[in-house]
Amino acid sequence: MSVEPSRDWLGGIPESPTEDWEVAFGGRLYDNWAVAIDVAEPHKNHSSYPPWGKKHGYVTWRCKECHGWDYKGKDGAYREGSHYSGIKGLRGLVGKNPAIVMEALRDEVHGYTPEQLPDSVAERLALFVTRGQHDVDRFIDHESSQARGDAGQGERIFQNVCAACHGFDGKAINFKSEENPEFIGTVGSANPWEALHKIRNGHPGVPMPALRFLPIQNLVDILAYVQTLPKM
Ligand code: HEC
Ligand code: HEC
Structure with a gap:
């Protein structure tokens, strides 16, 4: 069976988005931002990905690759195995000001450009990080x-x-x-x-x-x- 792709970006944005919609959009960006908004995937490794890491190319730019599906980075499921990167998780950001995340995305550690993650998109990702995580161990x-x-x-x-x-x-x-x-x-x-x-x-x-x-x-x-x- 095949399902026609309908990209978030092409699918558009609701005129008055609910918080659930915004945070879920942010969650899909956390998963795979370039696919979620249909922009070009960088091919080189991300500069903050450790040179000894086992992954290559675009996947090293996905939030989940460095910070984990459980948002716990090196303290979570990626504490060992082929996804290990030694990078910390984002649990400390829960309830914090989304502006902290916006700043992090543009800082030297991350370097996401506005072409890659436009502000309007990055804002939803910041909402996900600060309001959308769950405590996996529960x-x-x-x-x-x-x-x-x-x-x-x-x-x-x-x-x-x-x-x-x-x-x-x-x-x-x-x-x-x-x-x-x-x-x-x-x-x-x-x-x-x-x-x-x-x-x-x-x-x-x-x-x-x-x-x-x-x-x-x-x-x-x-x-x-x-x-x-x-x-x-
Ligand atoms: C409208 C169709 C549709 C519905 C409804 C749907 N899914 Fe999906 N789901 C997809 C498609 C399409 C993919 C991606 C397939 C691919 O990448 O080849 C997917 C991917 C997934 C994946 C990711 C697998 C991976 O490793 O990439 C999981 C897990 C999943 N679905 C679970 C669910 C669950 C659980 C439900 C119900 C709560 C659900 N889906 C409802 C269409 C749907
Ligand atoms: C290539 C690896 C890598 C990727 C991909 C990555 N990060 Fe990070 N991130 C880091 C590193 C390294 C730090 C700094 C950790 C430290 O201070 O020790 C960090 C820190 C952060 C911080 C600050 C954490 C804090 O506690 O203050 C936020 C917020 C953040 N990342 C969000 C994201 C988001 C959102 C994405 C996806 C768009 C992302 N990161 C993708 C490596 C990465």
Whole structure:
């Protein structure tokens, strides 16, 4: 099955955006800003990405690559493995003034240009960082990666929302290849932090709904159900 991409930028911005919409847009920028607003991806490594790091090119410019899907950087899931960068997380920014984030984005450490992240866009990213994060350890068991949710409750939302695109077994969209398939069941178990981020904020560049307007426990229930789906 294929879904026509509808990029946020081309899809436009509502005339009077709700805070939920703005923060979710910011969450998609945190995930993958160049895809979210359809601008050119830089090819060289980001200058603050450590030279010994295992990633190359544009991915080193994505907020999640240095600061993590759990917003905890070197103290979170990226504390080891191929995504390790040794960079701190952004949990300390929760409740802070978004202007601090705006300043950080233009500083020497980051150097995002207004062509890459126009102010009007960066402002939403700053809202996400200061108001949109959740405390992952409350919702996902750090040792077992199990969502602390009720899969039975999650199934009710899943069948009525997610299945429209992903299918009842989560296998209607394969993110990788025939030989090496990856479905939502795969991602939900291998990287529940990423899955929860996307359930709340949507997936950049495609019309997947952002459900952050619902109480987060409902979304953790969905994640618990996704973890029961086939992984291959
Ligand atoms: C290549 C790695 C890298 C990427 C990509 C990156 N950052 Fe950072 N970020 C850093 C480093 C390094 C610091 C400084 C950490 C320190 O002070 O020790 C930092 C610090 C920050 C701070 C200040 C943290 C604080 O506690 O004061 C904010 C805010 C921030 N980053 C936001 C972002 C956002 C939003 C994005 C995505 C647009 C992003 N960063 C992408 C490396 C990165
Ligand atoms: C309108 C269609 C649509 C709906 C509804 C939808 N999704 Fe998606 N979702 C997509 C598309 C398209 C992608 C990206 C596919 C790709 O990159 O190949 C995606 C990507 C994802 C990913 C990211 C996988 C990855 O690693 O990149 C996750 C996780 C996900 N969806 C979970 C869900 C869940 C859970 C729900 C229900 C709350 C949901 N989606 C509802 C269309 C949808």
